[in-house]
Amino acid sequence: MKVAQLVEYGSPLALRELADPAPEPDGVVLAVLASGICRSDWHAWHGDWGWLAGQIPLPRTLGHEIVGEVVAAGPEVRSVAVGSRVTVPFHLACGACAHCRSGHANLCDHMQALGMSRDGGYAEFVDIPNADFNCVPVPESVSSVAASAIGCRFMTAFHAISGQGRVRPGEWVAVHGAGGVGLSAVQIAAAAGASVIAIDLDPGKLALAEKQGASYTVDASETADVPAAVQELSDGGAHVSIDAVGSRTTVVNSVLSLRKGGRHVQIGLTSSEDAGQIALPIDVLTTRELSVIGSHGNPHSSYPQLLSLVDSGKLAPQDIVRQTVPLARAGQVLAEMSDFGTSGITVIDRF
Ligand SMILES: [Zn+2]
Ligand SMILES: [Zn+2]
Incomplete structure (x- = not known):
């Protein structure tokens, strides 16, 4: 199979031919339709996260926002049929630890990160372990390209808004950063009945946010x-403010955009x-009774709710997709991200 692999941090991805994967006993192999x-x-690619779980080991096939067709299943798989079309939360989970069993599979003690700690979907085929737990059927009404972001950015924004942020109708939501996950957060917060203020450095991205x-x-x-601008527009500050970037400026701006009692939700990881490490205005936190909340992925258990909103057209991940590219262009797209040159979501749909 063809894959695009990270072989050296910051260098062009290598296009390689590898053996097709076989399913684990409890796993499936997907023919990747969109990534x-x-x-x-x-x-x-940049070699970040030595301060977190560690730089990813090389070589590695990236890609954690996938939709694929099941082409092979191991003997222990019960509920995922060959021929079905599925997506996969990027945080592959065991289904058996205390977090998984209490509905928080995004915090699984045995998590494997697709395309990070194991090979992912910049490839013609990818194998997915524990398929009964980790494969999520894609509704027929949703195209594969549209559904791919449900594997990471769109579902991450959904969990941040509806789960961790607990956004309610009528609230003000500020979204700092209008890239793929930020635009998803804008759409989902607006659909939840919030008034949304989007912040970015790029007027083109702000037009997309509108x-x-x-x-x-x-x-x-x-x-x-x-x-101050957010405080004025929202007549006293946002109830919920999302940092979809992960930089010192956006984190601090987000916290200071809140009204008293507000909730800052952190989605972006730092570079x-x-x-x-980002210093917080801690005395403001104390005296305004602000909350700082982390948000990582989306628990498997809230996928039915998310997918039913997508199936009914109330949420539209396809509206965030800005371009599709062949596998051979993936490395170039990563390079363009260095100066935030891409907008919305780019999806590989030709392998
Ligand atoms: Zn688990
Ligand atoms: Zn992602």
């Missing part, structure tokens, strides 16, 4: 005090510049 190119892939339902936008490239 999103996520900023986490850029972080991995299309996804942002009531207001703040161009951070020409706004001296972003939190080498901050290396996982």
Whole structure:
């Protein structure tokens, strides 16, 4: 099978021919139909996260936002049929630990990160372990390209808004960063009945945020005090503020955008510049009774709710997809992400 592999941090991906994978006894093999190119892939390519779980081991086939058709299943697989079309949460889980059993499989003690700790979907085929737990059927009404982001960015935004952020109708939500996950958060928060303020440095991305339902936008490239702008637009601050970037500026701006009692939800992971350490205005946190909440992926158990909203058309991940590319262009797209040159979501759909 053809794969695009990371062989050296920051260098072009290598296009290679590898043996087709076979399923594990409890796993399946998917013929990959669509594979999103996520900023986490850029972080991995860049050699980030030595301060977290460690740089990813090389060589590695990236790709954790996939939709595929099941082409082979191990003898222990019960509920996933050959021929069905599925997506996979990027955080592959065991289904048996205390977190999985209490509905928090995104915190699994035995998590394997697709395309990070095992080979992923920048490939014609990918094998998925524990398929009965980790494969999620894609509704017929949703195209494979549209559904691929449900493996990471779209579902991450869904969990941040509806799960960790507990956004309620009528609340103000600020979204810092209007890339793929940020635009997803804008759309999902607007659909949840919130008034959304999107913040970015790029007017083009802010225009996309308006299309996804942002009531207001703040161009951070020409706004001296972003939190003050959000406070003014929302008449006292956001109830929930999402950092979809992971930089010192966006984290602090997000916290300071909140009204008293507000919730900051962190989605973006940091890059080498901050290396996982960002100072918070802690006295403001205390005196305004702010909450700082992490949000990672989306538990398997809330996929039915997410997919039913997508199936009914209330949520539209396809609206965030901006381009599709062949496998051979994946490395180039990663390089373009270095200066935030891409917009929305890019999906590999030709292998
Ligand atoms: Zn588990
Ligand atoms: Zn991702």
